Amino acid sequence: MPGAHSALEYALDLHERLCEPFELGRTYLVLGTVQRRSRKKRSARESLQRALEIFDELGARLWSDRARAELARIGGRAPSEIGLTATEKQVAELIAAGGTYQEVGDALFISPKTVQWNLSKIYRKLGIRSRAQLAAALAADTPRTPQADTSGSDPNPAVPPVPR
DSSP states (O other), X not given: OHHHXXXXXXXXXXXXXXXXXXXXXXXXXXXXXXXXHTTOHHHHHHHHHHHHHHHHHHTOHHHHHHHHHHHHTOOSOOOOTTSOOHHHHHHHHHHHTTOOHHHHHHXXXXXHHHHHHHXXXXXXXXXXXXXXXXXXXXXXXXXXXXXXOTTSOOSOTTSOOOOO
């Protein structure tokens, strides 16, 4: 399969120069499929995600469905924006909000020791050493939401206010 990978990389380069988004998307789809079959999950996920973005932008629904189906075939967990698993993200958010090991454990139905173990993995992954640094790392990763309007009119009534 090394030949297939190099041929597809060459094809990607050509399609990017030709400015033909549909062909570029199809090439990303094929590359992702080949990478998935070669058990290169991260690369496959990235290629297939790019194909999906292109097909969605073009409104090519059937091709988008095909890319989604191929993405679904990839085993393992998709990484979050900052590289944490879903459980680690939950633990990080609750700890950053000021929760104790016991409170976080109760909220997530895990032991305080498991919370502590997850927190040590989170610190290692993010390269931090304190709860303050954790809160800053999460804040940097979270999209900013507009501050509440105190004039009495809610600009977006469909979104409930975030409890603080």
